[in-house]
Amino acid sequence: MPCMALTTVESVTPSSGVLARLDQALAIVRDLVEGVDPGAVTGEEASLVLERLVKLDRAVAAGRLRFADRAAQCLTWREEGHRSAADWLAQKTKVSLGEAISTLETARRLPDLPATTEALRQGMLSVPQVREIAAAAAVDATAEADLIEAAGYLSLKGLQNRARIMKAAAGDEAERRANIRKGRFFRHWLDPEGAFHLHARLTPDSGANVVSAVRSRASFVVDEAMHAGVPPESKAAYEADALVALITGDFRQDTFQGQIGGRRRDPSVVFHVSAEALRRGNLEDGELCEVPGVGTVPLAVIEDVIGDATAKLIISDGVDVTTVCHMGRTVPAHVETALEARDRICVVPGCDVSVSLEIDHWKIPFAKGGPTALWNLARICHFHHQMKTYEGYELRGGPGKWEWVPPSGSRASGTEP
Numbered sequence: 001m002p003c004m005a006l007t008t009v010e011s012v013t014p015s016s017g018v019l020a021r022l023d024q025a026l027a028i029v030r031d032l033v034e035g036v037d038p039g040a041v042t043g044e045e046a047s048l049v050l051e052r053l054v055k056l057d058r059a060v061a062a063g064r065l066r067f068a069d070r071a072a073q074c075l076t077w078r079e080e081g082h083r084s085a086a087d088w089l090a091q092k093t094k095v096s097l098g099e100a101i102s103t104l105e106t107a108r109r110l111p112d113l114p115a116t117t118e119a120l121r122q123g124m125l126s127v128p129q130v131r132e133i134a135a136a137a138a139v140d141a142t143a144e145a146d147l148i149e150a151a152g153y154l155s156l157k158g159l160q161n162r163a164r165i166m167k168a169a170a171g172d173e174a175e176r177r178a179n180i181r182k183g184r185f186f187r188h189w190l191d192p193e194g195a196f197h198l199h200a201r202l203t204p205d206s207g208a209n210v211v212s213a214v215r216s217r218a219s220f221v222v223d224e225a226m227h228a229g230v231p232p233e234s235k236a237a238y239e240a241d242a243l244v245a246l247i248t249g250d251f252r253q254d255t256f257q258g259q260i261g262g263r264r265r266d267p268s269v270v271f272h273v274s275a276e277a278l279r280r281g282n283l284e285d286g287e288l289c290e291v292p293g294v295g296t297v298p299l300a301v302i303e304d305v306i307g308d309a310t311a312k313l314i315i316s317d318g319v320d321v322t323t324v325c326h327m328g329r330t331v332p333a334h335v336e337t338a339l340e341a342r343d344r345i346c347v348v349p350g351c352d353v354s355v356s357l358e359i360d361h362w363k364i365p366f367a368k369g370g371p372t373a374l375w376n377l378a379r380i381c382h383f384h385h386q387m388k389t390y391e392g393y394e395l396r397g398g399p400g401k402w403e404w405v406p407p408s409g410s411r412a413s414g415t416e417p
Contacts, residue, residue: 029056055123062120064093065127069107098187098199102131109134119148128156136163140170177203217242220356227353228346228383331359335374343379347395347402353381360385362395378402 038046068089071077077088090100106127110117116133119125125133129151137144143166150162167176180203187199202210218238225232273289283289331339339359346353347362357379364370378395380388384404387393392407 058123058126059121061127062117065103065107065110065120065130066117068103069110072104072107096189096197096199098189103127106131106134109138113137113144115144115148119151124148125151126156129159132156132159132163136167139167139176143167143170177205180204213246214239214242217246221245224353224356224381225383228348228351228381230383331372331377335372335377338374339377339379342374342399346381346384347378347399348380348384348404349402350404351381351384356382358382358385360388360395362388 041049072085072089077085080088082088082091086097086100086104089095089103090097093100093103095103110130113134116125116130116137120127120130125148133144133147133151136147143163147159147163147166151159154162180201183201184203184206185199185201189197189199191197218235218241221238221241225238277283277289336359343357344354345351346357358381360378360380361370361372361376362378362380363376366372370376380395384393388395394405395402396405397403
């Protein structure tokens with residue numbers, strides 16, 4: 001069917017009535033959701049209502065897939081000024097770009113899967129289930145019926161495992177790996193809370209290597225936290241720290257023997273920050289501190305994230321760029337030798353971590369012009385460095401009389417951190 005330019009509701013309603021009928025359905029659902037108090041129905045009725053809503057949601061999902069694919073084919077996304085169909089869909093549906101790409105890939109496969117399409121339309125399948133069935137059927141067309149049946153009694157994870165087995169059995173392993181590698185990618189985005197997310201597609205062997213490396217490094221992160229006296233966290237949290245350590249070059253030795261220097265980071269880091277915020281030490285409305293391509297970051301990150309990298313600090317005053325500073329914070333060899341001899345363990349009282357210690361400009365922060373001199377440096381563990389940078393803790397006193405002061409201001413000298 002040729003693509004038509006549909007720019008208004010009036011242009012589509014007389015011929016098909018699709019929009020008018022959808023508006024009626026939307027009004028009915030809204031009336032139900034807004035007009036019926038869940039607390040006024042019995043538990044059994046609430047369960048039945050939930051089942052109907054799930055079926056409704058799946059029917060809507062079927063329509064969403066079909067019409068998203070149609071709009072993508074007709075280049076509606078280009079007319080609206082988007083870079084790609086996936087970018088357009090992500091904006092329309094408020095999902096991540098990766099989710100939008102996956103949705104369009106599934107939608108393109110549906111015309112060849114009438115049984116799956118019908119099961120989705122009837123509310124028998126969820127979109128994630130359809131995605132697994134469609135991917136497997138693309139490799140083995142005979143898998144569709146079996147997977148639709150299995151979806152009725154297997155969990156989503158169980159269905160994923162079944163689909164994976166069927167794909168592996170149907171295709172040539174070398175060819176399958178080559179296809180996966182051809183479609184490999186690395187993507188990132190910020191969620192509504194400002195958290196940084198990663199999404200990568202890799203071959204199974206590459207993925208296994210990544211997982212193995214992260215889990216191996218995580219064991220050292222756990223040991224480091226234990227030595228620092230930091231309250232225990234989840235396995236997932238430690239593995240997230242391990243991933244950052246691996247990527248940024250914060251390497252650990254195989255044992256806790258000997259001394260290891262601080263971070264070694266080679267890439268250039270670019271910060272954009274307003275001059276007034278830099279002078280004041282905090283951000284106010286309308287002021288900027290960001291890393292291009294990553295997003296807004298706390299002002300304190302300038303002190304922490306640079307490591308041994310070369311940083312470009314772009315200071316802006318209003319709309320004008322007033323200064324571009326190329327800053328290096330590499331510690332001279334003779335100063336580092338003296339520092340390692342003086343601070344053999346983390347200087348925070350009660351912490352006995354002696355490996356992977358990080359160098360901190362403890363008295364005058366580096367971002368505020370603090371010199372890379374022995375009197376202004378201290379070696380502390382990663383966890384205490386994070387607490388000092390982001391949670392308001394302070395180091396006071398100096399060599400031989402260090403004090404760890406929490407944000408409340410109460411002295412922590414001589415106590416377990």
